[in-house]
Amino acid sequence: MVTKDELLDLALLSKLDISDSDVDKLLVDMEEIIKFADKINAASTSDVEFDNINDLQNVYREDKVVDSFSQDDILKNSKTVENGFFRVDNHNHIE
């Protein structure tokens, strides 16, 4: 069971404003999502050693510099840009 408190806590962590009217609907959705993932827990893994799906390890890159993207390209997807910086309003994240 996902409680209302847990839902609101998650919303806070994700910086989401959730109105009271949304809560009931979201609780149902969250419940469905968790139930879906619960299926994984049902699998018996007691005798399985599992690391990652490809059983890979030590995949590395050499420490060689490659060209970065241009500032214009980096900022292209942002709606609010100023003097080469991304710009955001403080009310979204203020400490």
Place this chain on the structure above:
Amino acid sequence: MEYEIVMGLETHVELSTNTKIFCGCTTEFGGEPNTHCCPICIGLPGTMPKLNYQVVRYAVMAGLSLNCEIAKVAKMDRKNYVYPDLPKAYQISEYDKPLCEHGYIELSNGRKIGITRIHIEEDAGKLIHERGQTFIDYNRGGVPLIEIVSEPDFRSVDEVTEYLEYLQLTMRYIGVSDCKMQEGSMRCDVNVSVRPVGSDKFGTRTELKNMNSFTNIAKAVKYEVQRQIDVIESGEKVVQETRRFNDASGTTESMRGKEDAHDYRYFREPDLVTISVSDDEIEKIRKLIPELPNKKISKYIELYGLSEVDAKLLVKYKRVADFFEKSIDGVKVYKNCSNFIISLIFSRFETEDQKEQFNINVTPEDMNELLKLLEAGTIRNNVAKKTLGEMLDTGKKVKDILSEDDLKGLSQEELTGICNKAVESNPKAVADYLGGKDKAVKSMLGFVMKNTQGKADAQLAEKIIIDIIKNK
């Protein structure tokens, strides 16, 4: 009541790799905003991180230098939090399987400070808060860091300072970081609590942030300790929270608000595979580690006979220590070299950074030549000093500065001859000396110095003069 301070440190050290931890962008400090970036380090969907092996190598070097065990299996995890310095809304770090664990640093008072763990992670971007808005530069985002977490073993501010200085020096020696606090390549958070002396329970701790120098760390801790004692003495309770050091007022202030959000919901980073450093590889990396500063200091004291102060001054800067060691090859009196470096060369530098760089006109080979001439008695100390000064000024070699005459030195016979002349041409001084005025010798000594262009050994000359007078 008497209180005891209990502290633990979390130190972030930026690694001196060429490229970022998960992409090929440069790690160079500064630059125009958002020009050292690519889709990977600004977290665009669909991009995949790929781990820079140099990060693993450097972290293992750091671990071995701090007496850590290196994990057979390590992995990376996502640490989730929403803040604009992280474009992905998570930082890739290591949670339950860090690369290095269970190390320690031994302090000069004999106490050991435990190193709980060292893990690798990516740095966040830089934020500038202005006019109610935040400006974001991701150049630093994705620069590799190691976080060195200590046990809560510190009991005084001095211990903290010594630990940090040692950490900084060690990281510089092994070449994994320049550890510049001002540029943020070394950053430190301090967990502070107090408890009544004799108690073995920990008090409630606060975490101090935002200190960019060793002096500020000491100031912040001293302030915070007194604040906590005052809170307890007034019958209230210390609140567990993060506090920011305010440089201007010298106080710490609560950063409440962020605190309730401390739930990072770590989970394994699915885009990166397991890290497994083999024993062979660990041994290979161990061989890359040079002699560590604490070993060097004891060597300088015990083997070279330097004072502890001088030894520490030389070892404090790796380039200086390297220069010193190359310069004394085949030399017997090591102190001449340390004296020249400390009194003549250091005095030419104004900043710590300049000492660190140790950019001088003189090669260790030049210095070695000069030291050997001095040791053989060919030139006197004052001549050596003057010569070194000129070498430093002009970059000229020893042989270009000293004439053949200088290099010939002064034989005992020549010196005795000049001393004889000094006695003959100063009958008044001789009479004064014989009359009990010991100082009268000095005027004859002056004559000798003048006539040997300062090459004479003053003590020896004085002895010869006195012998001549007495045997007259």
